[in-house]
Amino acid sequence: MTFLGKLLAAMATNRSPLCIGLDPDLERLPAHLPRTPAGVVQFNQAIIAATADLVCAYKPNIAFYEALGAGGWEALQATLQAIPAHIPTILDAKRGDIGSTAQAYARAAFDELNVDAITLSPYLGSDALAPFLEHKERGCFILCRTSNPGGSDLQSQLLASGEPLYSYVARLAAERWNEHGNCGLVVGATYPGELAAVRAICPGMPLLVPGVGTQGGDLAAALAAGGDRTIISVSRAIIYAGPGIDFAAQARQAAYDLHSSR
């Protein structure tokens, strides 16, 4: 099954556009868990077990595992193994490098870690994306308009044509990068007007939308702007919903509240 097929099936089964970001920070783990890679795995396993019927995907950000050193890679693998097979996994990695290096990153993500999809940076252009996109059954989410304040530094720059850079990236995705129907875009919920503009350029593509929760984006506005095939990605506001021994139940409640507030 393709990534998109698996995603749409999970969205339908769980009636959910919610993706939980598994971004474990040792300093924010509940006090009763060890501040080690093993503690991270325990934390993630509990979050996954408590929320797997409420989500359409899980998205571990590889930075938080790299920060743990060699044990972090194993913690990431154990985390991925804890995710039920019918829920797609998106590796948040924002990779972008020249072709020969991109092939190595694609091996790491799709062969070593066996994730269903990955996030990528467009700054190096088409040949940096091709080694990922040629895996037709995997999904590739290209950064378009990110949720952070500094995103405007480059992405909002107006081109000579009058079009902002993020919109040009969306057009490249629609016209060139989605040849196999496995390309999506990352657009922050903090900019609902720009999310609507991207959706108009890319009607059928999955949009991965972070920024609801800690970053302040509004869920209803994001879903209204993004429409179908919009994945609402929330990390800290769910996984750190409670600091105590009942952290997984608190995370479930936070996910449930988002799930039912649509």
Added chain:
Amino acid sequence: MTFLGKLLAAMATNRSPLCIGLDPDLERLPAHLPRTPAGVVQFNQAIIAATADLVCAYKPNIAFYEALGAGGWEALQATLQAIPAHIPTILDAKRGDIGSTAQAYARAAFDELNVDAITLSPYLGSDALAPFLEHKERGCFILCRTSNPGGSDLQSQLLASGEPLYSYVARLAAERWNEHGNCGLVVGATYPGELAAVRAICPGMPLLVPGVGTQGGDLAAALAAGGDRTIISVSRAIIYAGPGIDFAAQARQAAYDLHSSR
């Protein structure tokens, strides 16, 4: 000592602008070495021992270690430990993510791996770079004009002001990101005219210049365009100079030929 101080000292001691990229691909290791993370470490150790008096830096690209799975991280650590203390290390990672995630990547690079410098992507803007740049004693090389063909897709786009995007990135680096004097830029040798344009915008900054060798860039043209503080980064044309048991001697010869052809 700051990264820039360490870099300039190594450039002076070895009279060399040459940086060797340690990008080990299992399929290209000499036949007598095991195709394992341990084989990669043996390969890198031999290359380093054979070339350490000819270089100003080593640059492992983390993609090639991630592609080896959990053992790859340990191979990267062992590789970094084999580099003499007076030669700076540049982690080629091209990271770029929102602030909280960038902090985790900075921990991975500067605390876990303890490299002297890192490469970063500018697509997410200033707040994605800040967690790295605030490490005043470490170096940060921001992607500006990359050596690959697809680099033009975004980087050569003309802004409404008439300036291409890569030039705008160079100005951001000069005006905002180099507050602590620890910012550099990545500019491909395959575009010497654009390298000269970037140098004019950023007179004192170190420029990391890949693209000589396998990618076809010309060494003399790159050094003429980049001037002082230009780091010529060569990977495959040196580390795979010979396929046999004398691979390290062949790599030394290739490095020596580049070193003395300036």
